[in-house]
Amino acid sequence: MGKKTVFSGVQPSGALTIGNYIGAIKRWVPLQEKYDCYYSIVDQHAITVPQEAKDLRKNTLDIIALLMACGIDPKKSTLFIQSHVTEHAELAWVLNSITYMGQLNRMTQFKDKSKRSDENLNAALFTYPVLMAADILLYKTDLVPVGDDQKQHLELARDLAERFNSRYSDTFTVPEPLIDKSGARIMSLQDPTVKMSKSDSDENAYILILDDEAAIKRKIKRAVTDSVGEIAYSDDQPGIKNLINIYSNFSGDTVEDIVQRYKGRGYGDFKKDLEEVVVEALRPIRESFEEIRSDKSYLEEVYREGAKEASYSAMKVLRKVHKKIGFIPR
């Protein structure tokens, strides 16, 4: 049979962090060789929290260019903007009708984000996981590479696929998560008990993929550690553990090797080397980004072509869904 299908998405809700890179994008690249990959800039997800129109526009284009700079090749993968493929919102509406309020009430991302917001909450933030299920199910996705924080949302997508299939007849593929243990959750540099997030209000909490050398060094210097004074990979030292994870992911060295190498040495030494590792790993990405981002007509060509390809598959699945639930074909 044909290749398996991979789908993943990233929100243009800000500039991407090394958490996004390690937990998601870096892992998307090798998948292109083996699978039919769909990678989407999910702008409809981003508006579940307030966005300035001009920032959203800029972030969306930045992220397309950045994904390419990180190695996503539009000739191998379908790279597109979610709102260009209207079937996502349409399928989400259908899936809303078989989703239970109780299921959405249990979503921890909703609970977290609603706690953080002091404004009136919008309904889209609540139904966000249903739109995510629609993204995935529209392409008969087999595998979804995401960070650990998305596990619960993926469970919902699986559940909705099964529910629809048993209520009507076999329609959707039940997707599997692809979660990599070591990079699954990069934590905030300022509070290693919460995940590194591009929407954090403290810019020292994250490193952006496009941060310059000075910013990277400054943020690593300021990263919270502890008073133990020993480089160990332990839950009792979450700050150091997180920095070791970052080191390991960017250098390719194993955690054991790193711990061994820094035995008996101080945090200062370790941080200095980590600065170099991160700066050197991100340098080529930043350089290639500048080049791609400045060619607007190329970017346009990429996302237009991506939308065309994605629409073709999405339309077929949505048509089938509409037919099964009793909508009259046009």
Ligand code: ATP
């Ligand atoms: P926001 O902070 O705006 O809620 P986010 O930074 O969580 O967003 P998304 O665009 O929602 O980023 O996620 C893109 C991908 O990056 C997802 O697969 C997600 O699991 C992964 N990801 C995000 N943050 C981290 C992190 N700190 N560690 C590992 N993976 C992460």
Ligand code: LTN
């Ligand atoms: N919800 C995800 C982004 C996202 C996604 C998707 C990931 C939207 N749709 C489909 C994988 C598959 C997030 O917040 N990280």
